Amino acid sequence: xxxxxxxxxxxxxxxxxxxxxxxxxxxxxxxxxxxxxxxxxxxxxxxxxxxxxxxxxxxxxxxxxxxxxxxxxxxxxxxxxxxxxxxxxxxxxxxxxxxxxxxxxxxxxxxxxxxxxxxxxxxxxxxxxxxxxxxxxxxxxxxxxxxxxxxxxxxxxxxxxxxxxxxxxxxxxxxxxxxxxxxxxxxxxxxxxxxxxxxxxxxxxxxxxxxxxxxxxxxxxxxxxxxxxxxxxxxxxxxxxxxxxxxxxxxxxxxxxxxxxxxxxxxxxxxxxxxxxxxxxxxxxxxxxxxxxxxxxxxxxxxxxxxxxxxxxxxxxxxxxxxxxxxxxxxxxxxxxxxxxxxxxxxxxxxxxxxxxxxxxxxxxxxxxxxxxxxxxxxxxxxxxxxxxxxxxxxxxxxxxxxxxxxxxxxxxxxxxxxxxxxxxxxxxxxxxxxxxxxxxxxxxxxxxxxxxxxxxxxxxxxxxxxxxxxxxxxxxxxxxxxxxxxxxxxxxxxxxxxxxxxxxxxxxxxxxxxxxxxxxxxxxxxxxxxxxxxxxxxxxxxxxxxxxxxxxxxxxxxxxxxxxxxxxxxxxxxxxxxxxxxxxxxxxxxxxxxxxxxxxxxxxxxxxxxxxxxxxxxxxxxxxxxxxxxxxxxxxxxxxxxxxxxxxxxxxxxxxxxxxxxxxxxxxxxxxxxxxxxxxxxxxxxxxxxxxxxxxxxxxxxxxxxxxxxxxxxxxxxxxxxxxxxxxxxxxxxxxxxxxxxxxxxxxxxxxxxxxxxxxxxxxxxxxxxxxxxxxxxxxxxxxxxxxxxxxxxxxxxxxxxxxxxxxxxxxxxxxxxxxxxxxxxxxxxxxxxxxxxxxxxxxxxxxxxxxxxxxxxx
Amino acid sequence: xxxxxxxxxxxxxxxxxxxxxxxxxxxxxxxxxxxxxxxxxxxxxxxxxxxxxxxxxxxxxxxxxxxxxxxxxxxxxxxxxxxxxxxxxxxxxxxxx
Numbered sequence: 001x002x003x004x005x006x007x008x009x010x011x012x013x014x015x016x017x018x019x020x021x022x023x024x025x026x027x028x029x030x031x032x033x034x035x036x037x038x039x040x041x042x043x044x045x046x047x048x049x050x051x052x053x054x055x056x057x058x059x060x061x062x063x064x065x066x067x068x069x070x071x072x073x074x075x076x077x078x079x080x081x082x083x084x085x086x087x088x089x090x091x092x093x094x095x096x097x098x099x100x101x102x103x104x105x106x107x108x109x110x111x112x113x114x115x116x117x118x119x120x121x122x123x124x125x126x127x128x129x130x131x132x133x134x135x136x137x138x139x140x141x142x143x144x145x146x147x148x149x150x151x152x153x154x155x156x157x158x159x160x161x162x163x164x165x166x167x168x169x170x171x172x173x174x175x176x177x178x179x180x181x182x183x184x185x186x187x188x189x190x191x192x193x194x195x196x197x198x199x200x201x202x203x204x205x206x207x208x209x210x211x212x213x214x215x216x217x218x219x220x221x222x223x224x225x226x227x228x229x230x231x232x233x234x235x236x237x238x239x240x241x242x243x244x245x246x247x248x249x250x251x252x253x254x255x256x257x258x259x260x261x262x263x264x265x266x267x268x269x270x271x272x273x274x275x276x277x278x279x280x281x282x283x284x285x286x287x288x289x290x291x292x293x294x295x296x297x298x299x300x301x302x303x304x305x306x307x308x309x310x311x312x313x314x315x316x317x318x319x320x321x322x323x324x325x326x327x328x329x330x331x332x333x334x335x336x337x338x339x340x341x342x343x344x345x346x347x348x349x350x351x352x353x354x355x356x357x358x359x360x361x362x363x364x365x366x367x368x369x370x371x372x373x374x375x376x377x378x379x380x381x382x383x384x385x386x387x388x389x390x391x392x393x394x395x396x397x398x399x400x401x402x403x404x405x406x407x408x409x410x411x412x413x414x415x416x417x418x419x420x421x422x423x424x425x426x427x428x429x430x431x432x433x434x435x436x437x438x439x440x441x442x443x444x445x446x447x448x449x450x451x452x453x454x455x456x457x458x459x460x461x462x463x464x465x466x467x468x469x470x471x472x473x474x475x476x477x478x479x480x481x482x483x484x485x486x487x488x489x490x491x492x493x494x495x496x497x498x499x500x501x502x503x504x505x506x507x508x509x510x511x512x513x514x515x516x517x518x519x520x521x522x523x524x525x526x527x528x529x530x531x532x533x534x535x536x537x538x539x540x541x542x543x544x545x546x547x548x549x550x551x552x553x554x555x556x557x558x559x560x561x562x563x564x565x566x567x568x569x570x571x572x573x574x575x576x577x578x579x580x581x582x583x584x585x586x587x588x589x590x591x592x593x594x595x596x597x598x599x600x601x602x603x604x605x606x607x608x609x610x611x612x613x614x615x616x617x618x619x620x621x622x623x624x625x626x627x628x629x630x631x632x633x634x635x636x637x638x639x640x641x642x643x644x645x646x647x648x649x650x651x652x653x654x655x656x657x658x659x660x661x662x663x664x665x666x667x668x669x670x671x672x673x674x675x676x677x678x679x680x681x682x683x684x685x686x687x688x689x690x691x692x693x694x695x696x697x698x699x700x701x702x703x704x705x706x707x708x709x710x711x712x713x714x715x716x717x718x719x720x721x722x723x724x725x726x727x728x729x730x731x732x733x734x735x736x737x738x739x740x741x742x743x744x745x746x747x748x749x750x751x752x753x754x755x756x757x758x759x760x761x762x763x764x765x766x767x768x769x770x771x772x773x774x775x776x777x778x779x780x781x782x783x784x785x786x787x788x789x790x791x792x793x794x795x796x797x798x799x800x801x802x803x804x805x806x807x808x809x810x811x812x813x814x815x816x817x818x819x820x821x822x823x824x825x826x827x828x829x830x831x832x833x834x835x836x837x838x839x840x841x842x843x844x845x846x847x848x849x850x851x852x853x854x855x856x857x858x859x860x
Numbered sequence: 861x862x863x864x865x866x867x868x869x870x871x872x873x874x875x876x877x878x879x880x881x882x883x884x885x886x887x888x889x890x891x892x893x894x895x896x897x898x899x900x901x902x903x904x905x906x907x908x909x910x911x912x913x914x915x916x917x918x919x920x921x922x923x924x925x926x927x928x929x930x931x932x933x934x935x936x937x938x939x940x941x942x943x944x945x946x947x948x949x950x951x952x953x954x955x956x957x
Binding site: 115134137138139140141142143145445451452453454457459460462609610613614616617618620622623626629 | 913
């Protein structure tokens with residue numbers, strides 16, 4: 001018999017529905033309590049290892065997104081042909097049929113002319129789900145796709161280095177066994193991001209267990225406030241400190257893991273005087289010097305008894321030295337005293353931390369887990385957005401990761417773990433299965449990756465065909481040239497034979513998520529037509545021609561919210577979990593799932609075969625589950641095939657809808673895989689020499705130049721443009737940090753999170769050092785102007801704190817919305833990105849990361 | 861399909877080959893027909909040993925294949941069981957940006 005609800009009426013439905021959160025890209029497992037069709041509560045799903053029943057404040061607040069009265073509910077057509085910031089589009093409600101017909105006709109015309117004229121833009125907030133949209137681009141035939149703001153802000157450097165050194169998108173300390181973790185500009189386990197909630201639990205338990213935590217960061221917030229030690233560092237100088245620490249380990253303390261370096265890195269590969277590897281003339285393989293045999297042998301020669309890490313050896317008539325020796329010599333000039341001048345961190349502190357890290361690594365020790373004796377290196381150096389968000393992001397991440405590599409603390413017990421680089425699959429099917437493998441020169445390539453192009457070996461640089469020039473810079477993921485001030489100049493110089501005409505957007509608000517709004521607005525003005533799937537009208541919407549009302553993450557199906565596991569599945573020992581995301585509330589108004597709509601558009605355009613094959617690639621479908629190019633499918637059918645392909649016919653979509661998640665135990669050789677997989681990682685990036693030369697040969701003919709130091713095989717600290725501002729009036733470094741209460745700009749409209757943010761001293765204010773403020777006559781709560789050396793300005797109220805570097809100006813998240821369509825968000829906080837230049841000069845010429853700091857002055 | 865079809869300006873083609881032809885031999889023939897643009901999008905390098913591009917997936921008779929089968933004879937039965945046809949799809953992914 002139905003129970004009465006609070007109004008005395010019979011309750012017809014009372015269900016808990018398992019699903020997955022997507023209020024950030026962490027994708028934590030949730031369950032939603034639905035009563036008579038209304039979701040009344042969201043909490044963590046205890047059946048899933050992706051959170052173990054825990055959920056953060058943002059996840060709890062997702063219910064407010066579902067029922068927000070300001071959501072877009074109907075397709076809209078702009079009536080005002082004039083576009084621009086603040087220009088009223090004159091929205092008119094239209095039918096879905098009218099909207100899809102116009103979009104389809106325009107896309108068919110573009111495809112017939114030149115498919116590259118279509119640009120697809122997706123939000124990073126919903127990744128990896130949003131990457132599904134790239135399949136439409138593959139089917140359509142355009143290379144112009146980007147995650148607006150993603151990549152250039154979060155990980156063009158960190159992800160590539162994570163892939164090259166750990167076969168993973170990112171890394172964390174092995175929270176279960178690590179005794180000493182040093183974080184460089186990262187908040188893993190203390191904030192938003194990949195596997196955020198599971199990591200919070202793991203990090204908290206690790207701190208209780210006694211893991212010592214040191215946080216190197218300009219601001220003492222989410223991670224540093226819970227650490228044993230906060231090391232305030234000058235913005236953008238992390239590489240200098242890391243290199244000095246490596247120097248201390250190698251040259252002052254003699255702490256390094258020779259066995260690891262010999263067998264698991266290219267440290268013993270011999271290097272010629274020109275910096276390239278000495279190679280076997282027949283096979284072309286790099287050579288090592290076998291001390292026991294007194295001769296050079298190929299790196300994979302099983303007869304090598306003892307590969308030299310140090311010394312000089314004559315090979316092919318040339319004096320050659322192992323890469324490790326060159327690293328050791330290279331860092332000699334990077335003393336703690338040198339680093340102190342750059343970083344502001346005292347030489348004594350750098351030296352002490354290096355000693356602590358080296359001692360904590362316990363080089364040579366082993367531990368037995370599950371009956372297997374394994375290397376035990378309970379120390380980890382972690383980097384992410386803060387450290388890597390600079391022009392020199394590739395070398396910054398490389399330098400920091402060398403700390404792990406020299407002591408052998410990479411993907412072993414207690415060390416720095418990539419997020420799940422190895423998976424042997426479910427016991428019943430062996431799927432999903434992926435393992436890193438040895439590629440060119442015996443160096444590692446990931447077993448799976450988030451994007452089609454793997455970070456190693458880098459592709460051959462080519463004359464650019466895409467708007468972002470990623471063909472020219474193969475170590476890049478995402479390019480600022482998609483929305484840069486100088487894009488037309490570069491397109492002309494490189495004779496790009498087309499110009500963008502149409503933009504298809506999925507949830508991104510690029511006007512706020514990239515850089516200063518004037519530059520992005522100018523790039524948006526170049527499109528003849530913009531169609532956008534959105535939950536809310538936002539600043540970007542002012543430039544759109546058609547708005548399509550999207551379904552939220554609580555209203556849609558996604559068969560793989562946490563796969564690839566290298567993105568947002570918790571690392572370390574425990575359980576594997578493959579949850580699904582499914583609708584927990586019925587669709588209302590005229591909202592539709594963008595996935596279904598896009599699939600329908602593809603079929604409508606006659607792109608069915610291409611779209612089905614692109615989906616086969618994206619989901620890895622083949623055999624009986626391969627989508628037939630000649631058929632049409634609903635997205636439910638695609639999801640069903642994906643699940644059956646991975647877990648067998650008994651675990652189909654219906655099974656997952658009921659159970660929510662399938663789990664199985666991780667094996668020790670999956671978690672601590674490095675001793676089990678015959679691959680090496682490069683501590684000497686020889687491949688950069690040839691890569692840089694090839695890129696330069698193409699770029700220089702068109703007037704695109706870069707400092708060759710960016711392509712040096714060993715990392716160097718290189719200054720950001722902000723460090724080179726000479727005008728003494730601009731004496732502070734502005735930076736932003738990810739607020740634990742928000743996901744970029746996406747959550748600013750959420751009333752619960754807004755309420756929490758108004759109680760938080762920093763979410764909506766500018767953090768400024770107390771003494772710095774006093775010298776300027778600025779008091780707590782004053783409204784100030786932050787002005788960049790390039791003349792860009794933002795305003796906000798200051799919060800004074802001792803917890804920020806005296807030269808730092810810290811701004812939270814991506815706030816400062818000005819759209820009237822988000823009344824909760826409007827006018828709250830500070831729009832940091834408005835201070836950022838978006839051009840090639842501020843872009844890393846290796847991975848195209850955008851420089852995310854600005855030299856500023858603060859005035860009342 | 862996708863960008864590959866655009867680049868070589870052909871979406872579908874039929875090749876006659878002897879029984880026992882390997883995938884590598886087939887790709888070499890296609891490269892000879894469609895030029896370096898095809899080779900670049902399918903092979904990682906222009907010179908031997910030529911591994912397959914990781915971002916271009918190849919399906920042979922409905923099964924995704926990799927370097928491991930490059931030098932094995934192509935399996936038949938592409939159009940229907942027992943036929944001597946081999947049905948091959950090329951679908952390049954792109955990272956975008």
